[in-house]
Amino acid sequence: MRPAPVPDLPDIGRRENLRDRIREALRAAIISGRLEPGVVYSAPALGAQLGVSPTPVREAMLDLVKAGLVVTHANKGFRITEMSEEDLDDLAAVRLLIEPPTVRNVVPVIPKEDLPELRTLAQAIVHAVECGDLVGYIEADHVFHLTLLGYSGNRFLMDVVSDLRSRTRLLGLTPLLESGRLGRSAAEHHELLDLVEARDPAGTELLMHRHIGHVRGLWAGGAGDTP
Known part of the structure; x- marks a missing residue:
């Protein structure tokens, strides 16, 4: 202590x-x-x-x-509170079970007219990185992902994902920001929307899987890209 x-x-x-x-x-x-x-x-x-x-x-x-x-x-x-490596592995594993398939399922139902607003949310993540605002980055990232998953219409799923994301520790953000890798990761949110706009559920699911792998493997201080 x-x-x-x-x-x-x-x-x-x-x-x-x-x-x-x-x-x-x-x-x-x-x-x-x-x-x-x-x-x-x-x-x-x-x-x-x-x-x-x-x-x-x-x-x-x-x-x-x-x-x-x-x-x-x-x-x-x-x-x-402190979290063990095993705790972080378990959190990432549950997120991988929920988020990629959910995003795959919502791709066909996201209205085309909603895409500009989603782009604005994605750009807020990029802007926070450009400003070196890690707290703003976390907030913008949270809003983007919960908004995307919200198209599932499943409030229980939303509550679970929100709780899992809140418990995850991203202790490697500062070195990633300094190296420029966080900016490349932030840009993935626009890449994700490119796939949504192209109505590519499979591609969106794969990218989301990789994105969560970054959270555990890189941002939380792990050795690899996936749990």
């Missing part, structure tokens, strides 16, 4: 759904490794970085406790 200085986090500002915004910013920071596993962070320190008071930070952190991403430490703050 290691105390540590809080990394730079984006100023959240004053918004109507402040607790939700804080929760998602903290979730993205945990997933990307900006908030380190095993480290205890205090609500006042996090609030100072986010530009808000400690109270909504505590409330947001309690939501993340329920999600299993952090645990509370009385009078100290919140410790980011």
Whole structure:
């Protein structure tokens, strides 16, 4: 259990759904490794970085406790939970069972008129990489994939995938950003939409399988491209 200085986090500002915004910013920071596993962070320190008071930070952190991403430490703050290599393998394996075949199935039902909006979502991922915004990258990536899977109309599947994605740790994002490989990975989202636009379910499924392999094999610090 290691105390540590809080990394730079984006100023959240004053918004109507402040607790939700804080929760998602903290979730993205945990997933990307900006908030380190095993480290205890205090609500006042996090609030100072986010530009808000400690109270909504505590409330947001309690939501993340329920999600299993952090645990509370009385009078100290919140410790980011650690995940083993086996945990990450298991998460990736379940995602591979669900996401590629689901994307294959939704390709024929995605309306052509929805493609420009999906392109905008994909470009937001690329833009975040170009700006070096890892937290923004995680948020944009989450929105894109959940929007795509949403065409399945299966809310239970959406809940499961959202939870799996939230628990995955992408601890290799910073070196990938510095090497330029994250930018190439971000561009895969446009490649995925090219296949959707071409109405190629099989190709879309294969690309999604490879994409999830990157999450486990590269971004999470593994040795290969697939679990």
